Amino acid sequence: NAGVTQTPKFQVLKTGQSMTLQCAQDMNHNSMYWYRQDPGMGLRLIYYSASEGTTDKGEVPNGYNVSRLNKREFSLRLESAAPSQTSVYFCASSEFGFSYNEQFFGPGTRLTVL
């Protein structure tokens, strides 16, 4: 039972390059999330998917796109990377039930854009 996995763990891009961050969960959760974490800023929601087939913008969606490929996988794409997107990216999943909605996090991707 791997929980939430993310690839890659580290990435360095040049301004203007594109890349896709991959996330998968094996807990059969309906909801998946992408966050970025910058020093002193806590976790900011980029996009989320409440269930397979749906995606919605979070607090900071500009410059990103997402795909909920199936129930297990949720990818985040940077089409044209900018230095402001240098951050640590976390994927998370949860089963949003009435009495339990703990969120499980992946190990993170540290992205640097030069």
Added chain:
Amino acid sequence: EDKVVQSPLSLVVHEGDTVTLNCSYEVTNFRSLLWYKQEKKAPTFLFMLTSSGIEKKSGRLSSILDKKELFSILNITATQTGDSAIYLCAVTTSGTYKYIFGTGTRLKVLA
């Protein structure tokens, strides 16, 4: 706009001290409040609180929610260096699937 505020932003204590971390919130249709501990990597879950006045406890950590005054506290007694971490508070609301995070409290425990 929904908002979660944590205080203090950072804290340095010595081993054996007791600390209290605060999380206040202003949200529409509160559902639950969650505490996480983040060391070098991903946040790990500590507690989820939904009812006012009921303390959740795990070892030296405990937390309580006050839904009337819209805040929660996380207490750590007899702190150890392994408690050094960022502590994050998040709130969920009915009708959405989002978690609203505070900026976190960075705790450093000195030997």
